[in-house]
Amino acid sequence: MIIDYLIAFLVIFSVVLVILLYFLPDVPIVIDKKKTLPSISIILPVYNEENSIGQTIHSVCNSSYPKNSSFELLVIDDGSKDNTYNVAKTIAKEYPNKVKVYRKENGGKSKALNFGILESSGQIIATLDADCIVGKNSIELLCQMFSDSSVMAATAAVKIKEPKNFLEKMQQIEYLFILFNRKLMANLNSVNVTPGPLSVFRRKVFDEIGLFDTSNIMEDQEIALRIQSKNYRIVTNNQAIVYTIPPSTFSSYVRQRVRWNRGGLRNLINYYYLIHPNYGDFGILIMPLWVLSVLAIFAVMGLVINNIITGNFFEFLKYGLLIPIIYGIGPISILSIFSIALGLIWTALGWWYYNDENLTLWNMFLYFFIYPILSTYVWLVTLFKELKMEPLKW
Amino acid sequence: MKEQEIKRTISLKIIVAALIISLLIFASGVIIGLAFSQASTNSLSNELDSLQAQTSFLEVASQSNFGPSINQTKLLCPLYSSQLSSFDNQTELFRQKLDYLIQTRGLTDPSVLSLQSSYDYLQARDYLNIKRFDYQCGFNFNSVLFFYSPNCPDCDNQLTNLAQVKKQSNFSVFIYSFDGTSGQTAVNALKAIYNVSNSYPVTVINDKVLYGVYNQSEILSYLNQSSS
Numbered sequence: 256m257i258i259d260y261l262i263a264f265l266v267i268f269s270v271v272l273v274i275l276l277y278f279l280p281d282v283p284i285v286i287d288k289k290k291t292l293p294s295i296s297i298i299l300p301v302y303n304e305e306n307s308i309g310q311t312i313h314s315v316c317n318s319s320y321p322k323n324s325s326f327e328l329l330v331i332d333d334g335s336k337d338n339t340y341n342v343a344k345t346i347a348k349e350y351p352n353k354v355k356v357y358r359k360e361n362g363g364k365s366k367a368l369n370f371g372i373l374e375s376s377g378q379i380i381a382t383l384d385a386d387c388i389v390g391k392n393s394i395e396l397l398c399q400m401f402s403d404s405s406v407m408a409a410t411a412a413v414k415i416k417e418p419k420n421f422l423e424k425m426q427q428i429e430y431l432f433i434l435f436n437r438k439l440m441a442n443l444n445s446v447n448v449t450p451g452p453l454s455v456f457r458r459k460v461f462d463e464i465g466l467f468d469t470s471n472i473m474e475d476q477e478i479a480l481r482i483q484s485k486n487y488r489i490v491t492n493n494q495a496i497v498y499t500i501p502p503s504t505f506s507s508y509v510r511q512r513v514r515w516n517r518g519g520l521r522n523l524i525n526y527y528y529l530i531h532p533n534y535g536d537f538g539i540l541i542m543p544l545w546v547l548s549v550l551a552i553f554a555v556m557g558l559v560i561n562n563i564i565t566g567n568f569f570e571f572l573k574y575g576l577l578i579p580i581i582y583g584i585g586p587i588s589i590l591s592i593f594s595i596a597l598g599l600i601w602t603a604l605g606w607w608y609y610n611d612e613n614l615t616l617w618n619m620f621l622y623f624f625i626y627p628i629l630s631t632y633v634w635l636v637t638l639f640k641e642l643k644m645e646p647l648k649w
Numbered sequence: 650m651k652e653q654e655i656k657r658t659i660s661l662k663i664i665v666a667a668l669i670i671s672l673l674i675f676a677s678g679v680i681i682g683l684a685f686s687q688a689s690t691n692s693l694s695n696e697l698d699s700l701q702a703q704t705s706f707l708e709v710a711s712q713s714n715f716g717p718s719i720n721q722t723k724l725l726c727p728l729y730s731s732q733l734s735s736f737d738n739q740t741e742l743f744r745q746k747l748d749y750l751i752q753t754r755g756l757t758d759p760s761v762l763s764l765q766s767s768y769d770y771l772q773a774r775d776y777l778n779i780k781r782f783d784y785q786c787g788f789n790f791n792s793v794l795f796f797y798s799p800n801c802p803d804c805d806n807q808l809t810n811l812a813q814v815k816k817q818s819n820f821s822v823f824i825y826s827f828d829g830t831s832g833q834t835a836v837n838a839l840k841a842i843y844n845v846s847n848s849y850p851v852t853v854i855n856d857k858v859l860y861g862v863y864n865q866s867e868i869l870s871y872l873n874q875s876s877s
Contacts, residue, residue, distance in 0.1 A: 488655045536658065581689065583753060584685040585686045585753075586678060586681075588682065597674075
């Protein structure tokens, strides 16, 4: 079928493009280390985080931000039902004039972020997630990038530290490849998400384009798309590390990823107009590839479901393994093999790029061949919830 | 343009390079894939030629006149009987491979259509051979002709029942199935011999013509009647 060939070509083109981008020199960012760093407000929305809030506050307050630059951390308790507020207030006493704790009625992460932004005074605003640990010099590294006047937002390298099980290990590798891709996309000024764990913005961004969208469950992606729509620059710094805690159970993993998928689909639909030459590489390359990749996922799922419903899938089982292997090799199977080979090359590049992350060959094998099965299941659940028109929620 | 807006650029060189490389990889994949497809068709074609050759030899041998001092029946009957089961297995395996190609490529593929036609011809010859040797040698083989049409659910059911009977049978049952609508000479000839109409499925069990679907025990009872 023609659609099989289209999907094959799309996959090949995407991977070839990413591999070529790897060999592009990084776009320079003018960093003036002598310049005094701007004042920064770090907004930390929290909800029922009494066990993790302490380490987050300590990691931020013990970071290397210069003493001669203004620094404040605003903890916004979004109506926690546990002891989060009191724990935060107690810890704040250790950092007088640095940590301010607010309490508001529960309204969701975006509303908490917006509350903090309005209460803040810094020239630079950082958003942080409550279960994260910030690297010692991460905030300083990110803020240095704003000495380049073209930079309006900067993203940190979100990583997972010391994974405890197979699922966390797979996510650890996945996050590294997300960083790898984001580094490549930054060279095309095509970063399409400012991750919740740690991202930094010029205050001017919020003054001009507004605050976080409180109706959006992927507000970190939505604001990045809004920034892109204004032709502002988003950069990334893979040395500015923030460690996050991933979902450790299958159900919480699925819940998180379905939210990402559903929110992402809505953002894609709302920002379809960015598919335009006016937005340069982002408009004619990254956005269309994003759309096509989503369509390809649904096309493949549709084909598989159709084959199962019509019984075609079970029809082929009656031939055993040998006959399909010997007599089934044709253009599509060869193109599939080529796509897998290109994917392996891309994976090898990423593995080599992160050679200090102790990624074993076995883990890479599992990530490449087993993890996609989980992703496929997540997309099936996404499709199911969309067809059921289930309300969106965190 | 605001002070901090950036000038958007399009990395045409990268895009063009990616497109060219992708097209080259894509074209290579298609060419190699088509070569493999052709190779598998050729392999099946060679296999079919080999089966045709086996059938041909015995067919010609049974029709030749070696002179009054040579007892053809005594010579060829045991030979035919001993190779029949093996030949049936080979043709069954071939049929599965051909079925797979038909499922994946369809009969619109000329090479697959050609294989199907040649296979029908082989089956027809094999059926006529088994009838001849059955008569000449006094064997009691059960030969079944089955005519179906495409997209005929009853035909699928009947074929399944026949396949089950073949598996379960204590005596030899040889099934020859044909698309009755194919218009091929060999198929039309067989239909004409038994005066088969176009009402599918049609099963001919040891020269008895049956229309419609018959369950396994009914098929077995017809086979038993013919044997006794």
